[in-house]
Amino acid sequence: MTAMPASQTKLGRPREFDSDYALEQAMRVFWAKGYEGASLTDLTEAMGITRSSMYAAFGNKDELFRRAVERYTEGPASYGIRALSEPTAREVAESILRGAAAASTSREAPHGCLGVQAALSAGDNGLTAQKVLVDWRQDGAARLESRFLRARAEGDLPETEDPRTLAAYITTVAYGIAVQAATGRSEAELLRVADVAMNAVTWSHG
Amino acid sequence: MTAMPASQTKLGRPREFDSDYALEQAMRVFWAKGYEGASLTDLTEAMGITRSSMYAAFGNKDELFRRAVERYTEGPASYGIRALSEPTAREVAESILRGAAAASTSREAPHGCLGVQAALSAGDNGLTAQKVLVDWRQDGAARLESRFLRARAEGDLPETEDPRTLAAYITTVAYGIAVQAATGRSEAELLRVADVAMNAVTWSHG
DNA sequence: GTACTTCCGTACCGATCGGTCCTGAAGTGA
DNA sequence: TCACTTCAGGACCGATCGGTACGGAAGTAC
Numbered sequence: 001m002t003a004m005p006a007s008q009t010k011l012g013r014p015r016e017f018d019s020d021y022a023l024e025q026a027m028r029v030f031w032a033k034g035y036e037g038a039s040l041t042d043l044t045e046a047m048g049i050t051r052s053s054m055y056a057a058f059g060n061k062d063e064l065f066r067r068a069v070e071r072y073t074e075g076p077a078s079y080g081i082r083a084l085s086e087p088t089a090r091e092v093a094e095s096i097l098r099g100a101a102a103a104s105t106s107r108e109a110p111h112g113c114l115g116v117q118a119a120l121s122a123g124d125n126g127l128t129a130q131k132v133l134v135d136w137r138q139d140g141a142a143r144l145e146s147r148f149l150r151a152r153a154e155g156d157l158p159e160t161e162d163p164r165t166l167a168a169y170i171t172t173v174a175y176g177i178a179v180q181a182a183t184g185r186s187e188a189e190l191l192r193v194a195d196v197a198m199n200a201v202t203w204s205h206g
Numbered sequence: 207m208t209a210m211p212a213s214q215t216k217l218g219r220p221r222e223f224d225s226d227y228a229l230e231q232a233m234r235v236f237w238a239k240g241y242e243g244a245s246l247t248d249l250t251e252a253m254g255i256t257r258s259s260m261y262a263a264f265g266n267k268d269e270l271f272r273r274a275v276e277r278y279t280e281g282p283a284s285y286g287i288r289a290l291s292e293p294t295a296r297e298v299a300e301s302i303l304r305g306a307a308a309a310s311t312s313r314e315a316p317h318g319c320l321g322v323q324a325a326l327s328a329g330d331n332g333l334t335a336q337k338v339l340v341d342w343r344q345d346g347a348a349r350l351e352s353r354f355l356r357a358r359a360e361g362d363l364p365e366t367e368d369p370r371t372l373a374a375y376i377t378t379v380a381y382g383i384a385v386q387a388a389t390g391r392s393e394a395e396l397l398r399v400a401d402v403a404m405n406a407v408t409w410s411h412g
Numbered sequence: 413g414t415a416c417t418t419c420c421g422t423a424c425c426g427a428t429c430g431g432t433c434c435t436g437a438a439g440t441g442a
Numbered sequence: 443t444c445a446c447t448t449c450a451g452g453a454c455c456g457a458t459c460g461g462t463a464c465g466g467a468a469g470t471a472c
Contacts, residue, residue, distance in 0.1 A: 175386065331430085
């Protein structure tokens with residue numbers, strides 16, 4: 001219904017607003033105010049469109065949030081995906097922690113991590129959004145676990161390290177860094193925290 | 207007006223409900239649903255009192271939240287204060303991390319940490335609550351920093367360790383553990399994470 | 413031009429939000 | 443008993459919530 005295949009013949013009046021820009025703005029509002037704290041008025045004003053246009057283009061608030069999270073993953077949180085392709089387990093972990101510190105304290109975006117703070121807890125109306133983010137965090141941890149599993153198979157991580165626990169540890173620190181950023185800590189401080197955190201693990205290299 | 211000194215002569219009809227119990231229930235609702243997600247209806251139903259009684263006893267939603275956070279500090283989060291009186295820096299840190307893992311995964315309470323998840327981000331109506339929790343987290347970190355400062359002075363922590371960074375690291379892991387608990391991780395997993403985290407620091411003892 | 417489709421803006425929907433007010437009952441001290 | 447105070451309950455407040463209906467304007471395909 002909403003997102004038709006682009007191959008279809010375009011009929012009628014074409015959309016006047018930039019859908020990507022609108023989604024970007026919605027993402028920022030959710031990031032700053034959380035799912036429940038972001039009202040339709042907040043969202044549409046930031047997106048520069050009316051309620052009608054938003055509902056026609058994205059369906060409803062839940063779907064808009066889902067799309068915003070996707071965009072967040074591909075945009076501000078893309079350091080996470082890039083980190084997975086670092087050559088060694090140590091560099092993967094370091095990229096994630098330093099990336100989290102940087103992304104959570106950017107001056108051009110809300111502090112903290114959308115994936116953590118937008119719906120950590122929720123009332124009845126926010127349960128869908130809460131589940132979206134639980135899945136988002138679980139998925140990220142699972143990818144990291146797979147990466148560490150591969151690293152161990154490649155001899156890149158000592159056999160004594162458990163990939164699941166290690167992935168849980170790194171994501172734990174990353175989430176904590178996001179909370180610290182939302183509490184007001186500076187990037188410099190959080191980079192030092194990331195450095196300390198790296199010492200917890202015996203890496204094969206580095 | 208609201209909270210008169212207890213020394214005053216008691217006049218009129220005495221309160222019929224248990225104020226402590228009511229506050230405990232309110233705390234749990236805020237813990238599970240967050241500040242904005244917890245409606246007055248949710249709160250008063252759990253507390254077993256009417257809106258009138260709540261407003262007479264606690265003032266308004268913001269004040270109720272403030273009191274609930276106080277109770278949280280003295281109750282479910284009391285492990286934090288107790289940890290500060292452990293004899294060595296290592297034991298302080300270990301008590302905090304293990305305490306966080308246990309408190310965040312209790313079967314008799316909502317998962318996660320009220321101080322983290324009840325208002326990490328907020329809309330306009332939740333800004334006061336958000337500030338309460340920012341202060342709460344900053345205060346906790348400051349106390350831990352003081353404790354580590356003392357530990358270093360007592361020769362209980364190597365001179366090479368910076369108390370501020372160390373306190374930031376430990377609280378970061380503790381917050382991360384709370385996020386993981388809200389994501390569904392088990393206590394056993396989080397205890398393993400806590401063990402890993404302890405290896406990041408060179409302690410004088412243990 | 414004409415038929416058709418989708419646009420956008422607005423007015424509006426019922427529900428719920430936090431908070432107030434009023435009333436009658438119930439307990440207090442003298 | 444009496445005056446006084448505070449209780450609990452529920453109706454009610456304006457504002458805002460997410461979401462919908464409608465209608466005129468504006469674009470496209472033929």
